[in-house]
Amino acid sequence: MGYSIKTIAQKSGLSQYTLRYYEREGVLPVVARDVNGNRCFDDEDLELISLICCLKDTGMAIADIKQFIALSKEGSDALSDQCRLLQEHKQHIEEKIQFFQSFAQKIDHKIAYFSSLANEAKAANS
């Protein structure tokens, strides 16, 4: 009979607050309700939430995710737009990976430099 918000919070790693906030903001499409008005998530929702987390954690702003999700409501006409957005975002991720790799190197150099200073200081003290 679908998942409660508590279950989805556990499965997704998002808090219940965040899930409600996402629905309110249109980051999540409106979630189905049971007879008591309680949210009733299904596996498709869970899959979508996983994609949303993936986009968010790779640096996509909430507002942009919202736009992406809004396209889902327009059906198959919008599929190519959704593809384009994903492709653009993938480009960003790849740039970030490059960037992070070069920064990891830079930090490596710093570590080497700091180590040599630390060793000098040790030698001077002995």
Place this chain on the structure above:
Amino acid sequence: MGYSIKTIAQKSGLSQYTLRYYEREGVLPVVARDVNGNRCFDDEDLELISLICCLKDTGMAIADIKQFIALSKEGSDALSDQCRLLQEHKQHIEEKIQFFQSFAQKIDHKIAYFSSLANEAKAANS
């Protein structure tokens, strides 16, 4: 005779507001002043700012950068601590790279899936 805040803003890509904010917050060590009380940056400052940007852009929080910078004031005793912090942060960066790579893949799968849906829709329309 050193660089003005304007020059450093241009060279670093940070705004003057941000540079002042960083100094205020202790993210930057206190900057030297000229006879008029104006900030007077040198190449060492510029080098440090570049490291700070690198740490920030790879996801280190301002508060943690501040801690790292504070250790600089303790001289050579703190060098090994600074090394350790950098090493830990490099670890984080490498995890992030992994993470981003796996997410890029996931997004690739999504793109393939959305493309196939888009093609189906096109075929159905023709």
Place this chain on the structure above:
DNA sequence: TTAGACCTTAGAGTTAGGTGTAAGTCAATA
């Protein structure tokens, strides 16, 4: 039949990280 666990909404509060404004100092220039 009441206690406890779960859910709901509306709306306020928080945090990080800036960004902008106001009022003033100083030095060079028309």
Place this chain on the structure above:
DNA sequence: TATTGACTTACACCTAACTCTAAGGTCTAA
């Protein structure tokens, strides 16, 4: 000498992304 432009401080304001609170509804087990 008056104005222009760059700088200063103190402090207020802003945005994104949550996070919490209050007040209440519903279900289940003792």
